[in-house]
Amino acid sequence: MKKYITILLFITSTFSLISQVNKMISDSAYFVLEVDLGKIAKSIPLEEVNKLEFIQSLIRKIDGGSIKTKDLSNIGLDFSSKLIMFNIDREAYSSVSVIVPLKEKQKFIQLFSPEQQKALEKNGSIDKDDLIISITESTCIVSMVKWNSEFYREKTRIFFEENEWNLPDSYFYYNQYDYMDDIYYDAETTEAVEPYEYEEEVYTEEEPVQVESYKDSIDNFYEEEINSEYELEQMELENKFQNIMDSISEIGKLEIVKQHLNFIKQPSNNLYSTDDLYKKVSNQTADAKIYMNPMMNVNLMNGILYYPIRNYMEDEFKEMRQFAYINFNPEGIQLDWKIQVSDNLASVIKEASSKKIDKKLLKYIPDYAQGIALYNINGYGAYKKFKEIYMPKLDASENAEMLLASAIWSTIDEFIDVEAISSVYPPKALVSYAGFKEVELSRVTYAYDEETFEYSEVDTTYLEKIPMLTFALSNERAFLLKKYLKAFQKLNPEKVINNGNYYTILDGPMQLGIPYHIAIKEDIIIVTNDENVVQEHLNGYSKKAFDPKTYKKAKKAKLFYAHMDFSTIAKDVADLGLIYDTEKYARLFNDKTGKVEIEMTSIIKNQAHYKVNINTNENYANGGYFLFELMNAIYLYKK
């Protein structure tokens, strides 16, 4: 009996610890990353983790460099629980928080300086320089806050308007105002928390905001003579604006910090208790999990959900979530990624992925390709479904704008052949990457006259290694492009060259200065910077680049499929010429290679399932080792 009670107590305490960690996630979080420390420690033992330089650096950072310990297992962490990171993005601020599970609070607390230890023991938290550290019995929550000055600026503007005060002219020239701000207000001034006293007006919204006299400081600051009353008036207004904004910001920030600390003391409205899907995801077993709710990212959603379709979009987006289970295995890393949308959008996506890929596209994968990505969308099917769902919604609306939108949409639908348009756009496309190749590019040098040493520009060439990319687009009306190319060549013969079977455009995309070539073969458009593809392989390649399994998967691709062999990634990146320390780079990254496969496997109910398989270099025992070694290499390279 005793034995059973002990087991039950153990189970209860374990679960309560896990839920303690989960309970510390604010329900405002839009991104959550959970790492199961117990499972991770099974993939890569703690003794191995301790040996990594970036871990040692992390420990040194935590304990302020006093090197009290070099062992992760000796700092009071609970390795049977989860480490959680979550992000919040609100109008006034954004924050990144890390919840560290604790087994021995007293041991962990000793990592801090004596002053910090005292503050943590007394108040349970430290709040300094936008960093808030809080300690509970079983967790340490570290939050880094970034305040949105634009939000407080807008609040100040409204406050000025409500009080019928003039705004400084520089308010309308943000950069100029910013400039004034930088040079005029030193750190000490802006750090002051006390509200300013202003004799005439009272800030009635939350707490009194008053403005002090500032004329003297202006006179001291500006050495040059102030020429006009206007200038003086503007300086006074700018100072008034800044002082009030400082006060509003300080009051607002204090309130947010207070709310944050109150939440930690009583975390009743936490994500785990308010979001059933998160709870479900969190309860699944995986080495790590990702959960995203874009609706909670205020700034992102404000950009997407703009008037006049906001109400409709909100309805569609409120179900939108993304979550992923990440697991390490001996082959590498596996991600099961799920994208949940509304039932309506799910049926549109299902239609979009209903057509099979044009197999002819696969012919244009060069034999020496290292990666491919396929994009296969049934544009007309998706459009029909979209119309079937949303047109009746607009028709049923009482809103004049929605009814007008339906009328205009119906008119366009009647007069335009949408089926013909969707056969052209969006295209069914295949992109292949074939490593780096030397290409002859033009450059300028100088020729010197031996008599006078006068010099003149001479056009010459140089060889540059550039990544080879080939796009093959399936398009029933490819002949239209042929007509346009013919016209462009006549309009600009210096930049568009007709080579017979293909055209060369000398000014490549994004002003990179890399020429590219276009060929049209029946209903396939080939766009490439690898001239060999259009010169020698207009009828395609022999499918030798990847194993037959990859071609088979590509043929069956729904909506999206990608396969990438990163075996030569380190060398290729070095070839880009953007790495200055190539030897060190090669030493650290040469074996950080692998093969990545991404495929959309199915759409079940309102969730699209993506599978990402990363087969990592066989030098590493499993994906966990690989990931930690990769992080360590990045740390060492940047060091």
Add this chain to the structure above:
Amino acid sequence: MRKLLYTLLFTGLLFSLTGCFELIEDTTLNSDGSGSYKLTINLSASTTKVNSLMAMDSVKGEKIPSRQELQEQLTVYIKNLENKEGISNAKAELNTENWILNLYVDFESLESLRKGLISLSEDINNKPVNDKVNEILLSYSKNIYQRKIGSLIPAEWQEKMRDYEDFAKLSEGKCVFIQRFDKEIISASSEDIRISKSKKAAMFQLSPLTLVNAPEKIDYIITTKP
């Protein structure tokens, strides 16, 4: 330009580009000490690298300016340079297709040019130059042209440059210094300095690698006929 240069420096990219870097400094001197100065910086052999950089929004938190912003900033610098004492006819042209910068100024004396260029450097870096830079010597008096720049370069800078793994790539670049006179040249202090057939121009050419290893090489004296 400043931001681009900063970004290049921050990321070590300037160093990786210098392998293909071509610099020409061309000074024409009249007997009265006045003259004209032309500086060419040619990055055309790194066009794709610079263009790749320009295609990014930012690198290591540093915003990459647009081509138009670069042109506008250059106009401001040149306008400031034009207003310096003893400087006139300042012009600059930045070719963003091939990435070639041409700067041209007329000067009343080499001292005006020296001050003008230092002030341009302060404008670009937005801070005063250090004392060593103020010690730069450029003079043409009593038929003697003299320059002292390289020996003022601090040893730490050389060490820092040598620390780069791609240090050897600097041998691929080219730095050319030309001085033109309206009188014939009698002698030059270094055997590395070539004299034109007309005897009125001197040219010193070296790689950026030599410049880093022996910066004092660009300090020399040229004597002309009276």
